[in-house]
Amino acid sequence: MHLRFIAANIVAARPRLQARGSPLPTQPRIPSASNGILVSEQILIGRQTPVENNPFGTPNLVVNGNFTDGTAGWKVQPSGRIVDGMLCVTVPANTYPNASFISTTNNFTEVKNDVYFLNFTAYASHATNLWLQTTGFDPSAGGAPVGPNLNTTQCPLSTTVHGFTFPFSPANQENNSTLTFNLGGNNVTTDICIGNVSLHRINRFPYHQETGPAIKINQVGYLPNGPKGATLVNPSNSSVTWQLHDNSGKVVSSGSTVPYGNDTSSGLNVHTIDFSSYSQAGSGFVLSTPGATSFPFPISPTLYETLRQDSMQFFYQQRSGIAIDAELVGYQYARPAGHIQIPPNQGDAVVPCQYEWESNVTYLEPWTCNYTLDVTQGWYDAGDQGKYVVNGGISTAQLLMAYERTLHTPNASSTPLGDGSLRIPERANGYPDFLDEARWEMSFMLKMQVPANSPPQLVNGSYIDVSGLVHHKMHDNQWTPLPTLPNTDPERRELHRPSTAATLNMVVTAAMSARLWQPYDPAFAEQCLTAARVAYAAAKANPAIYAPGTDWDLGGGAYSDNDVRDEFYWAAAEMYITTGEAEFERDVMSNYYYTANTSTLFPLGGFSWGSVASLAQLDLAMVPNNITGRQNIINSVIAGAQEYMQIQANQPTGTMMTEYPWGSNSNELNCVQVVASAYDLTFNTSFRSSALEGIDYIFGRNAISQSYVHGYGTKYSSNMHSRLYANELAMLIPQDTLVPHPPVGAMAGGANSAPSDPPADDVLVGCAPQLCYVDDCNSYSTNEVAINWGSALAWVASWAAEQ
Ligand SMILES: *[C@@H]1O[C@H](CO)[C@@H](O)[C@H](O)[C@H]1NC(C)=O
Ligand SMILES: *[C@@H]1O[C@H](CO)[C@@H](O)[C@H](O)[C@H]1NC(C)=O
Ligand SMILES: *[C@@H]1O[C@H](CO)[C@@H](O)[C@H](O)[C@H]1NC(C)=O
Ligand SMILES: *[C@@H]1O[C@H](CO)[C@@H](O)[C@H](O)[C@H]1NC(C)=O
Ligand SMILES: *[C@@H]1O[C@H](CO)[C@@H](O)[C@H](O)[C@H]1NC(C)=O
Ligand SMILES: *[C@@H]1O[C@H](CO)[C@@H](O)[C@H](O)[C@H]1NC(C)=O
Ligand SMILES: *[C@@H]1O[C@H](CO)[C@@H](O)[C@H](O)[C@H]1NC(C)=O
Ligand SMILES: *[C@@H]1O[C@H](CO)[C@@H](O)[C@H](O)[C@H]1NC(C)=O
Ligand SMILES: *[C@@H]1O[C@H](CO)[C@@H](O)[C@H](O)[C@H]1NC(C)=O
Ligand SMILES: *[C@@H]1O[C@H](CO)[C@@H](O)[C@H](O)[C@H]1NC(C)=O
Ligand SMILES: *[C@@H]1O[C@H](CO)[C@@H](O)[C@H](O)[C@H]1NC(C)=O
Ligand SMILES: CC(=O)N[C@H]1CO[C@H](CO)[C@@H](O)[C@@H]1O
Ligand SMILES: [Ca+2]
Ligand SMILES: [Ca+2]
Numbered sequence: 001m002h003l004r005f006i007a008a009n010i011v012a013a014r015p016r017l018q019a020r021g022s023p024l025p026t027q028p029r030i031p032s033a034s035n036g037i038l039v040s041e042q043i044l045i046g047r048q049t050p051v052e053n054n055p056f057g058t059p060n061l062v063v064n065g066n067f068t069d070g071t072a073g074w075k076v077q078p079s080g081r082i083v084d085g086m087l088c089v090t091v092p093a094n095t096y097p098n099a100s101f102i103s104t105t106n107n108f109t110e111v112k113n114d115v116y117f118l119n120f121t122a123y124a125s126h127a128t129n130l131w132l133q134t135t136g137f138d139p140s141a142g143g144a145p146v147g148p149n150l151n152t153t154q155c156p157l158s159t160t161v162h163g164f165t166f167p168f169s170p171a172n173q174e175n176n177s178t179l180t181f182n183l184g185g186n187n188v189t190t191d192i193c194i195g196n197v198s199l200h201r202i203n204r205f206p207y208h209q210e211t212g213p214a215i216k217i218n219q220v221g222y223l224p225n226g227p228k229g230a231t232l233v234n235p236s237n238s239s240v241t242w243q244l245h246d247n248s249g250k251v252v253s254s255g256s257t258v259p260y261g262n263d264t265s266s267g268l269n270v271h272t273i274d275f276s277s278y279s280q281a282g283s284g285f286v287l288s289t290p291g292a293t294s295f296p297f298p299i300s301p302t303l304y305e306t307l308r309q310d311s312m313q314f315f316y317q318q319r320s321g322i323a324i325d326a327e328l329v330g331y332q333y334a335r336p337a338g339h340i341q342i343p344p345n346q347g348d349a350v351v352p353c354q355y356e357w358e359s360n361v362t363y364l365e366p367w368t369c370n371y372t373l374d375v376t377q378g379w380y381d382a383g384d385q386g387k388y389v390v391n392g393g394i395s396t397a398q399l400l401m402a403y404e405r406t407l408h409t410p411n412a413s414s415t416p417l418g419d420g421s422l423r424i425p426e427r428a429n430g431y432p433d434f435l436d437e438a439r440w441e442m443s444f445m446l447k448m449q450v451p452a453n454s455p456p457q458l459v460n461g462s463y464i465d466v467s468g469l470v471h472h473k474m475h476d477n478q479w480t481p482l483p484t485l486p487n488t489d490p491e492r493r494e495l496h497r498p499s500t501a502a503t504l505n506m507v508v509t510a511a512m513s514a515r516l517w518q519p520y521d522p523a524f525a526e527q528c529l530t531a532a533r534v535a536y537a538a539a540k541a542n543p544a545i546y547a548p549g550t551d552w553d554l555g556g557g558a559y560s561d562n563d564v565r566d567e568f569y570w571a572a573a574e575m576y577i578t579t580g581e582a583e584f585e586r587d588v589m590s591n592y593y594y595t596a597n598t599s600t601l602f603p604l605g606g607f608s609w610g611s612v613a614s615l616a617q618l619d620l621a622m623v624p625n626n627i628t629g630r631q632n633i634i635n636s637v638i639a640g641a642q643e644y645m646q647i648q649a650n651q652p653t654g655t656m657m658t659e660y661p662w663g664s665n666s667n668e669l670n671c672v673q674v675v676a677s678a679y680d681l682t683f684n685t686s687f688r689s690s691a692l693e694g695i696d697y698i699f700g701r702n703a704i705s706q707s708y709v710h711g712y713g714t715k716y717s718s719n720m721h722s723r724l725y726a727n728e729l730a731m732l733i734p735q736d737t738l739v740p741h742p743p744v745g746a747m748a749g750g751a752n753s754a755p756s757d758p759p760a761d762d763v764l765v766g767c768a769p770q771l772c773y774v775d776d777c778n779s780y781s782t783n784e785v786a787i788n789w790g791s792a793l794a795w796v797a798s799w800a801a802e803q
Contacts, residue, residue: 058200058201058203059200060198060199060200061108061199061200061201062104062106062108062179062197062198062199063104063106065120065196065197065198065199066085066195066196066197067082067085067086067087067195068085070082071087073104073105073106074087074102074103074104074105075101075102075103075104075105076089076101076102077089077099077100077101077102078090078092078100080102083193085195085196086121086161086193086194086195087102087193087194087195088191088192088193088194089102089183089191089192089193090189090190090191091183091184091186091189091190091191091192092184092189093186093187093188093189093190094186094187095184095185096184096185097131097182097183097184097185098131098182098184099184100182100183100184101180101181101182101183101184102180102181102183102194103178103179103180103181104178104179104180105178107175107176107177107178108177108178108179108199109174109175109176109177110134110136110149110170110172110173110174110177111170111173111201111758112170112171112172112173112479112758113169113170113171113482113757113758113778113780114169114170114201114202114758114778115167115168115169115201115202115729115732115758115778116150116167116168116169116170116199116200116201116202117165117166117167117198117199117200117202118132118150118164118165118166118167118168118179118197118198118199119163119164119165119166119196119197119198119199120163120164120194120195120196120197120198121161121162121163121164121194121195121196122155122157122161122162122164122192122193122194122195123157123158123159123160123161123162123192123193124157124158124159124190124191124192124193125159125190125191125192126159126186126188126190127156127157127158127159128156128157128185128186128190128192129153129154129155129156129157129185130153130155130157130181130182130183130192131152131153131155131181131182131185132150132151132152132153132155132166132179132180132181132182133148133150133151133152133179133180133182134148134149134150134151134170134174134177134178134179134180135148135177135178135180136148136149136172136174136175136176136177136178146172146174146478147171147172147478147491149168149169149170149171149172149174149177149481150166150168150170150179152166157192161193161195163196167731167732168481168732169481169482169729169732169778170481171478171479171480171481171482172478172479179197179199181194204759204762204763205762205763207762207763209704209763209771209774210704210705210715211233211703211704211705211771212295212700212704212705212706212715213292213293213294213295213705214232214233214234214289214291214292215230215231215232215233215242215273215287215288215289215292215293215294216230216231216232216233216294216653216700216701216702216703216705217230217287217294217295217297217696217700217701218297218695218696218699218700218701218713219295219297219699219700219705219707219712219713219714219715219716220297220303220304220307220699220700220707220712220713221297221298221299221300221303222297222298222299222303223299223300223301223303223692223803224279224280224281224299224300224301225279225301226276226688226689226692226803227274227276227689227690227692227693228274228275228276228278228299229272229273229274229275229276229654229693229696229701230242230272230273230275230287230294230701231263231270231271231272231273231652231653231654231701232257232270232271232272232273232289232292233266233268233269233270233703234257234269234270234271234289234292235269236259236269237259237261237269238259239256239257239258239259239271240256240257240271240289240290241254241255241256241257241289241290242254242255242256242257242273242275242287242288242289243287243288243289244275244278244285244286244287245285245286245287245288246280246282246284246285247282247283247284247285247296252278252280252285253275253277253278255273255274255275257271257272257273257289258271258272258273258274259271260272260652263651263652263653263703263770264768265651265653265655265658265660265703265768265769265770266653266702266703266768266769266770266771267768267771268703268768270652270653271652272652273287273289275287278299279299280299281298281299281300281301282298282299282300283296283298283300284296284298285297285298285299295700295705295713295714295715296714303800304797304800304801304803305801307709307712307745307793307797307800307801308416308417308794308797308798308800308801309421309422309423309745310711310712310743310744310745310797311709311745311747311790311793311794311797311798312399312422312433312434312437312745312794313329313422313423313743313744313745314742314743314745314746314747314785314790314794315379315399315437315440315441315787315790315791315794316328316329316422316423316424316437317329317333317724317743317746318379318380318724318787318790319377319378319379319380319440320338320339320348320376320377320378320379320380320385320387320444320486321337321338321339321340321348321376321377321378322337322377322425322440323335323336323337325425328423328424328425328427329423329743331738332738332740333740333743335485335486335487335724336485336487337486337487338380338385338485338486338487338489339376339385339486339487339489339493340376340487342487343490344488344489344490345486345487345489345490345493346490346491346492346493347375347474347492347493348374348375348376348387348474348493349374349376350372350374351372351373351374351375351474351493351494351495352369352372352494352495353367353368353369353370353371353494353495353496353497354367354368354477354494354495354496354497355368355477355494356368358477358494358554359496359497361550361554362496362548362550362551362552362554363497363548363550363551364548364550365458365460365461366458367457367458367459367497368457368458369450369454369455369457369495370455371451371454373447373448373451373471373495374447375387375444375447375448375471375474375495376444376447377440377441377443377444377447378392378440378441378443378444378445379392379395379440379441379444379787380486380724380787381557381786381787382721382722382784382785382786382787383482383720383721383722383723383724383780383784383785383786384475384476384479384480384555384556384557384723385475385476385480385484385486385489385723386473386474386475386476386555386556386557387444387473387474387475388472388473388475388502388556388557388559389445389448389470389471389472389473389502389505389506390472390473390499390501390502390505390547390559390561390609390610391559391609391786391787391788392441392444392445392505392509392787393445393502393504393505393506393508393509393609393612394505394608394609394612394615394788394791395441395787395788395790395791396438396441396442396445396509396512396791397508397509397512397615397791398673398788398791398792398794398795399434399437399438399791399794399795400434400435400438400509400512400513400516401512401615401618401619401622401795402417402434402794402795402798402799403417403432403434403435403438403516404512404516404619404622404623405622405677405680405798405799406798408622408623408624409622409680410683411802412680412802413802414432416798416801417432417433417434417798418432418433418434419431419432419433420433421433421434422434422436422437424436424437430520431520431521432520434798435513435516435517435520438509438513439513439517439524441509441787442509442510442513442528445470445505445506445509445510446506446510446527446528446531448470448471448474448495448502448506449468449469449470449471449506449531449534449535450466450467450468450469450470450471450498450538451467452467452468452534453467454466454467457497457498459497459542459545460545464542466498466538466542466545467538468503468534468535468537468538469498469499469500469502469503469535469538469539469542469545470498470499470502470503470505470506470535471495471496471497471498471499471502472496472497472498472499472501472502472547472551472559473495473496473502473547473556473559474493474494474495474496475493475494475496475555475556476489476491476492476493476494476555476556477491477492477493477494477554477555478491478554478555479555480555480723481723481732482721482722482723482726482729482732482777482778483723483724483725483726483729483730483732483733483737483739484723485723485724485737486723486724491555496547496551496556497545497547497551498542498545499545499546499547500539500542500543500544500545500546500564500567501546501547501559501561501564501567501610502547503535503538503539503542504535504536504539504564504567504568504570504571505567505571506531506532506535507532507535507536507539507571507574507575508567508570508571508574508612508615510528510529510531510532510535511528511529511532511571511574511575511577511578511579512574512578512619513525513528514526514528514529514532514578515577515578529578529579532575533575536571536575539568539571543564543568544564546560546561546562546564547559547560547561548560559609559610560610561610563610565591565592565593565613566593566611566612566613566616567612568587568591569588569591569592569593569594569612569613569616570612570613570615570616572584572587572588572591572616573588573616573617573619573620573627574616574619575587576588576620576625576627577619577620577623577625580625580626585627585628588616588620588627589627589628589629593613593616593617594629596613598636598639598640598643599643600613601613601614601617601636601640602614602617602636602637602639602640602641602643602644602674604647604657604658604659605657605658605659605661605667605671606644606656606657606666606667606668606670606671606674607670607674608663608666608667608670608788609788614640614670614674617633617636617637617640618637618673618674618677620633621633621634621636621637621677621681622637622677622680622681634681637674637677637678637681638678638681638682640674640678641674641675641677641678641679641687641690642678644656644671644674644675644690644694645675645686645687645690648690648693648694653696653697653701653702653703653770654693654694654696654697654701655668655694655697656668656671656672656675656690656694657671659753659769660750660751660752660753660769660770660772661752661753661754662749662752662754662781663749663750663752663784663786663788663789664749664750664751664752665698665708665747665748665749665750665751665789665792665793666749666786666788666789666792666793668694668697668698669694669695669698669789669792669793669795669796670792671694672691672694672695672796673792673795673796673799675687675690675691675694676688676691676796676799676800679691680799688803691796691799691800692800692803695796695800698747698750698793699712699713700713700714700715702751702770703768703770703771704770704771704773706773706775708747708748708750709745709746709747709748709793710741710742710743710744710745710746710747711743711744711745712744712745717742717747717748717775717783718741718742718775719741719775719776719777719783720742720746720748720777720783720784720785721777721778721779721780721783721784721785722742722777722784722785724740724742725739725740725741725742725743725746725785726739726777727739727740727741727777728776728777729777729778742785745793746785746790747785747789747790747793748773748775748782748783748784748785749781749782749783749784749785749786749789750773750782751769751770751771751772751773751782752772752773752781752782753767753769753772754772754781755767755772755773755774755779755781755782756781757778757779757780757781757782758778758779759774759776759778759779760772760774760779760781760782764782
């Protein structure tokens with residue numbers, strides 16, 4: 001997107017105020033470009049196209065914005081008068097900026113993460129600056145600070161009428177917002193006039209969802225010795241002929257489609273195509289049927305080589321507490337260290353607990369603590385810049401599992417995951433880079449542990465000893481807008497209450513880190529194991545401190561989970577694998593999941609951050625250990641894989657999931673991990689084929705021909721929801737700050753059958769599940785990036801690169 005500065009547009013031929021005692025300049029003054037507002041030449045959000053009868057989206061949210069009805073709808077201080085259609089105020093000298101103002105009296109709603117355009121004209125008797133704010137009042141926040149969504153002093157007035165435009169995207173939902181122009185703060189009496197005030201929400205209509213060619217393929221390509229499936233959207237219920245063409249157009253294979261009927265996940269009538277029998281490598285292949293041609297694709301044995309590294313690079317880009325180095329990632333992805341306690345950052349080296357009046361809202365009781373912790377490092381969780389131990393757990397574990405499988409799987413090699421394999425600062429420290437990357441988060445998680453001998457804290461009505469437990473999360477106490485670079489985040493960072501789930505997630509990853517770091521850095525390994533033992537004991541002493549669902553929207557997500565039997569199972573399993581000690585074996589064997597059936601251990605839709613029993617089962621099966629009944633555990637992994645394969649056999653786009661929840665791409669990939677692990681355990685090639693075919697959906701074998709990984713395939717996601725990668729919203733920030741697209745290898749959450757966010761609420765109403773996706777930066781419910789989704793991709797990419 002080409003950006004330019006526009007100074008405020010000059011509105012010609014408007015009368016000027018005759019300011020008392022101050023002659024007007026003979027030449028109109030044009031504001032300098034550096035005072036202007038950065039806007040894009042074209043608004044590219046949500047494939048917005050103006051509609052003839054309403055080019056500006058919603059009706060004007062400001063009532064009587066052109067003062068036709070005098071000051072109706074406005075509160076004016078000290079007093080106003082209408083002059084030539086503008087509202088003019090004589091502002092006394094030497095008063096506070098907020099002492100004189102005009103503000104709307106009719107409330108409007110600011111929808112969080114939507115996009116608004118504020119326009120008005122203004123001039124003054126002396127050059128001065130306006131201070132604009134939208135202010136809200138949110139009773140649900142219980143008095144917690146909800147900052148103004150628009151708050152700017154970059155509005156230079158001259159003695160000539162100019163037009164101003166302020167695009168903005170509310171960071172916080174405000175149902176009762178007002179707009180205020182603060183006029184004071186001058187050292188001489190100044191007359192200020194404002195006119196034609198309009199506030200419009202963005203217009204996204206008419207919207208046309210691009211669904212791509214009728215033949216849906218894996219746009220990254222196919223392995224020569226792998227399965228080759230495609231899906232044709234076609235209303236006919238009779239088979240049609242397909243042809244495979246090489247890059248010279250020659251037909252190299254052909255056959256008949258298999259009609260499937262109505263794929264309820266897309267509401268489309270589809271056929272499947274199987275061209276697995278063709279195994280010659282090459283580039284520029286296309287599939288065709290009468291009237292349809294696929295995107296071109298390669299057949300290559302090295303399809304996933306770069307993805308193995310690129311999917312890991314996402315984690316480096318998400319790192320907190322370290323400058324991201326241009327030499328490693330390119331200048332557009334470089335940035336200063338975020339959250340190292342340098343203003344305007346308020347963390348993360350000295351981070352307090354929530355204020356009591358905030359936890360009164362989040363925990364329904366005034367919990368707090370009287371210490372601060374250094375919780376620097378870690379990865380930013382997703383599009384926000386919070387850091388959550390529960391989600392850090394599954395993410396770190398999946399990266400460590402990607403590495404550990406190479407130690408125990410015949411024919412696998414750890415070299416491609418080793419020192420120098422990633423573009424990270426630790427690429428020449430002698431330690432495997434996959435371990436280095438995971439350690440960045442592990443180090444943060446260790447710091448989240450409540451110090452020994454801490455004073456008791458209020459939990460569910462009583463003061464208890466929480467020493468050794470782990471804080472559930474830390475994040476800003478209110479949302480920041482998109483885009484926000486981490487080093488510019490001004491909000492207060494806070495620790496939230498410890499939870500049993502977070503504690504057990506730390507145990508899991510610290511136990512894994514202890515055994516994997518033992519050969520490289522025994523001191524760190526020992527530190528991890530010691531912390532894990534303390535945390536494990538603390539969790540057993542406090543087995544039901546749950547993170548409640550009420551702890552959301554004060555700047556972070558809840559990650560609530562009221563069933564931690566699975567977290568206990570996983571923690572005991574990892575502690576047993578690492579130590580071989582009888583206590584942990586007993587705890588594994590007495591856990592509910594030890595004897596649970598396949599569909600409980602491997603639920604439909606796969607494992608996820610709050611449902612982790614599968615992960616315990618996978619590691620008990622994959623990593624050498626002497627647990628009683630280990631063969632049953634191995635058998636359960638195989639049975640789980642077979643269950644997912646059976647689902648896949650009836651899905652025309654090769655998926656192992658049938659439902660499309662928030663972050664569905666990770667559900668699919670987590671199922672693939674189970675099936676791929678069954679292949680690692682058995683070398684039964686039906687598991688290999690199934691796992692490879694399960695990946696196709698992610699790279700375009702879906703109803704909207706969408707590759708959900710940036711930079712991979714032909715039609716790939718580019719506008720993921722992230723404060724770092726909100727290129728689409730670069731116009732919203734007044735400086736010429738570089739806001740890139742996501743890095744290559746970043747994956748969107750994907751189709752969500754119940755999408756809910758501003759663009760989705762406009763353009764995805766009534767969508768069939770696979771079509772519930774919009775590549776819009778504000779669509780957090782379909783298009784966010786997240787570490788637990790990135791880790792699913794990283795595990796699968798690392799496995800697939802070996803096939
Ligand atoms: C003022 O706004 C009203 C309502 O939008 C519109 O009908 C009217 O034409 C406007 N008047 C001027 C002078 O712009
Ligand atoms: C106006 O500004 C002054 C000085 O910044 C501040 O003390 C006061 O609280 C403000 N008043 C309102 C109503 O915001
Ligand atoms: C607001 O200003 C922008 C930039 O000058 C312009 O493109 C847009 O049409 C204006 N909107 C309204 C409602 O006047
Ligand atoms: C604000 O409005 C939204 C959308 O109507 C609603 O979901 C939410 O509950 C409202 N919040 C408050 C505090 O009224
Ligand atoms: C609003 O902006 C002013 C001027 O930049 C700043 O002093 C003030 O702290 C801001 N207010 C909030 C609540 O962020
Ligand atoms: C507008 O919101 C303010 C709080 O910001 C509230 O006091 C007032 O009652 C609201 N007015 C209307 C008409 O809703
Ligand atoms: C008034 O403010 C202007 C601009 O800030 C400054 O140049 C001027 O010296 C000030 N005058 C007085 C009397 O303080
Ligand atoms: C497929 O089934 C769904 C739900 O039963 C229906 O809404 C849709 O129209 C059907 N599509 C086709 C192509 O028949
Ligand atoms: C917490 O909420 C209770 C009940 O509403 C109230 O009595 C108490 O004052 C609040 N405490 C704080 C610190 O806000
Ligand atoms: C924290 O509280 C404990 C007891 O509740 C007290 O002994 C200790 O001095 C407090 N520490 C600080 C830093 O206030
Ligand atoms: C399992 O037990 C055998 C026999 O006691 C022992 O040699 C082996 O090291 C144990 N394996 C692990 C991973 O602890
Ligand atoms: C205090 C106040 O004005 N509350 C209003 C906020 O806006 C909602 C509508 O979104 C009204 O129902 C409330 O009365
Ligand atoms: Ca290294
Ligand atoms: Ca759980």
